[in-house]
Amino acid sequence: MAARMTSTSTAGIYSPATALVLLLPLIALFCGAFLYPVGRLLAMAVFDPDFTVRHLAKAVESPLYVNVFLRTARIAAAVTLAAFALGYPVALLMSRLSGRAALFVTACVLVPLWTSVLVRSYAWIVLLQTNGLVNGLLRWLGLTEGPLKLLYTEATVLVAMTHVLLPYMILPIYGALRAIPADYERAARNLGAGAVTSFITVTLPLSLPGIFAGCLIVFILSLGFYITPALVGGPETLMAATLISQQATELLDWPFASALSLLLLAGTLVVVVVFRRFLSLSKGL
Amino acid sequence: MRLSASHAVIAAFVLAAATAAPARAEETVVVAATGGAYEQSLRKSFFDDFTNATGIRVQVVTASAQEQITKLKAMNQVGAVTWDIAVLGDIEAHSNDVRAMTEDMGTFCQAFAERKDLLKGACDSSGAQLNSGLTYIVWDGDKLPNGGPTTWSELWDVKRFPGARTFPNFNDPWRVMAAALVADGVAPSDLFPLDIDRALRKLDALKPHINLWWKTGDASQQGYRAGEYVAGMVWQTRASVLLKEGRNLKFSLKEGVLVSDRATVVKGGPNKANALKLLNFIENSVDGMARHCTNLGCTPPSTAAMEKMSPEDQANMPIKPEIYASLIIPDFEWINANRPLMLDRWNTWLQK
Structure with missing residues (x-):
């Protein structure tokens, strides 16, 4: 407990001026390599060359684009839910283990993170294709007669995206769970709470910041997902990122591509603000 | 010890600087092409010989055709063009966007006006054609042992030729629409302007049978190996890879979609003179053209090059008059003008 308290006190060592100087390289990099190009790209959406909302209007008025944005949001939400349901128990286990077992579970979470998204997505193709491992197993067990269509569906996209994004859910939750002193749960158990009650009333609420951080990261990454849906999804699983790339590289309509990007970014920012609001509310629980 | 180590480091830097200087003076030409x-085939068929003959090094930048055009546009906007030649699809090479960024090659082509072996359009104001190939019908010879669909209308006939189908879906839907219209009875010569509504209605009927919409040539090959389809529309170059693997793949040249690749000279590139030398070398290298198309299973832009290829390879080219007359030939102007409309309609149809 005492060690945890002192760990945050390093913030006081540096004066605000020193902190600013130390941050300058990062701020310069952020402004030069991120803010400026993104700003220029987004400006293209509304200046062509004079101010216009025609590109934004085209995106909002077309049912095609509205539908794709809604589907993207729906898939991102479903992936976030699935990653949370699968990730929380793993994070809980990681925070409770020690020694070799902890190392093993941590490796299981981190190694996929270091593997290319392309490789992980292709692995799903190998598993789920018509004559793949899963269909082979189902037939061997006598559960199905012919091969099932497992690949190139929206469900496959959900499964593969959840798999790819799972570490981004587990790690923040794990961080939050590790920060909860074991004494709290012991105290709850001491005062007569059962395992379930102490989890629901003590551990879960205290891990909420980690849950929100994990959900936010996974949701935002899902909104911009590109490779996995393209590889394992069917043609109807069009996502926002695919549409933007079509406009940018196939049609060279950069103003419209940036209008679509602007809408995606605006939607993402709304989600961030709403999540932040939830986060600050949850602190008061 | 430490002193000598740092001396070694300094010596290494001096050496590197000394050797870097002549490298900069070396003549080069930068070519952007799909990887x-x-x-590989471009290097072995043309570039290596060109470097041996002229001493000019060919530096290849790998990018898909669409990435190349996007990057060219960006390079033009910031005024820093670093490429000399871009190898693009023939349709894209003729678009207004690309023509504004590439040199007019009309004068260059006059040198080859007398060459009887060159096909029509082999050299035109947009650049030099390197190869052409089909997007055609293939089927699995094991699953359809008594013959497969040889025309688009037969490919649509799932009663006579049962099994899953494959079609491309790489943001360039005109080929699939053209095939659907021919299946619906439109003569290949009357295709353009494409009747998009009619094409999509015809595709509605086959949609439930299309198991694999391939986005990359690699996916169409893997789909065949994995049994994801029995018949469908794939690139000839990719089918020839499967044939070389010894797969029992059958194909039909009839009603194939004929598309070429063209080398364009980029405006404002750093080594324009070398770029023209390279294209001149390619136009005169009939042996190189033959090797290139033997490697890839394509058709060279010169009849002299065709004659240098094996009889088996020649049999796989759509050059017989009765085959050639059945081919679907793209209307560059219409396709380039209607890209946004086609893609919008296509995306909407896919999501139905």
Whole structure:
């Protein structure tokens, strides 16, 4: 407990001026390599060359684009839910283990993170294709007669995206769970709470910041997902990122591509603000 | 010890600087092309010989055709063009966007006006054609042992030729629409302007049978190996890879979609003179053209090059008059003008 308290006190060592100087390289990099190009790209959406909302209007008025944005949001939400349901128990286990077992579970979470998204997505193709491992197993067990269509569906996209994004859910939750002193749960158990009650009333609420951080990261990454849906999804699983790339590289309509990007970014920012609001509310629980 | 180590480091830097200087003076030409087997074949068929003959080094930048055009546009906007030649699809090479960024090659082509072996359009104001190939019908000879669909209308006939189908879906839907219209009875010569509504209605009927919409040539090959389809529309270059693997793949040249690749000279590139030398070398290298198309299973832009290829390879080219007359030939102007409309309609149809 005492060690945890002192760990945050390093913030006081540096004066605000020193902190600013130390941050300058990062701020310069952020402004030069991120803010400026993104700003220029987004400006293209509304200046062509004079101010216009025609590109934004085209995106909002077309049912095609509205539908794709809604589907993207729906898939991102479903992936976030699935990653949370699968990730929380793993994070809980990681925070409770020690020694070799902890190392093993941590490796299981981190190694996929270091593997290319392309490789992980292709692995799903190998598993789920018509004559793949899963269909082979189902037939061997006598559960199905012919091969099932497992690949190139929206469900496959959900499964593969959840798999790819799972570490981004587990790690923040794990961080939050590790920060909860074991004494709290012991105290709850001491005062007569059962395992379930102490989890629901003590551990879960205290891990909420980690849950929100994990959900936010996974949701935002899902909104911009590109490779996995393209590889394992069917043609109807069009996502926002695919549409933007079509406009940018196939049609060279950069103003419209940036209008679509602007809408995606605006939607993402709304989600961030709403999540932040939830986060600050949850602190008061 | 430490002193000598730092001396060694300094010596290494001096040495590197000394050797870097002549490298900069070396003559080069920068070519952007799609990578993999295509780039390999360009090197072995043309670039290596060109470097041996002229001493000019060919530096290849790998990018898909669409990435190339996007990057060219960006390079033009910031005024820093670093490429000399871009190898693009023939349709894209003729678009207004690309023509504004590439040199007019009309004068260059006059040198080859007398060449009887060159096909019509082999050299035109947009650049030099390197190869052409089909997007055609293939089927699995094991699953359809008594013959497969040889025309688009037969490919649509799932009663006579049962099994899953494959079609491309790489943001360039005109080929699939053209095939659907021919299946619906439109003569290949009357295709353009494409009747998009009619094409999509015809595709409605086959949609439930289309198991694999391939986005990359690699996916169409893997789909065949994995049994994801029995018949469908794939690139000839990719089918020839499967044939070389010894797969029992059958194909039909009839009603194939004929598309070429063209080398364009980029405006404002750093080594324009070398770029023209390279294209001149390619136009005169009939042996190189023959090797290139033997490697890839394509058709060279010169009849002299065709004659240098094996009889088996020649049999796989759509050059017989009755085959050639059945081919689907793209209307560059219409396709380039209607890209946004086609893609919008296509995306909407896919999501139905």
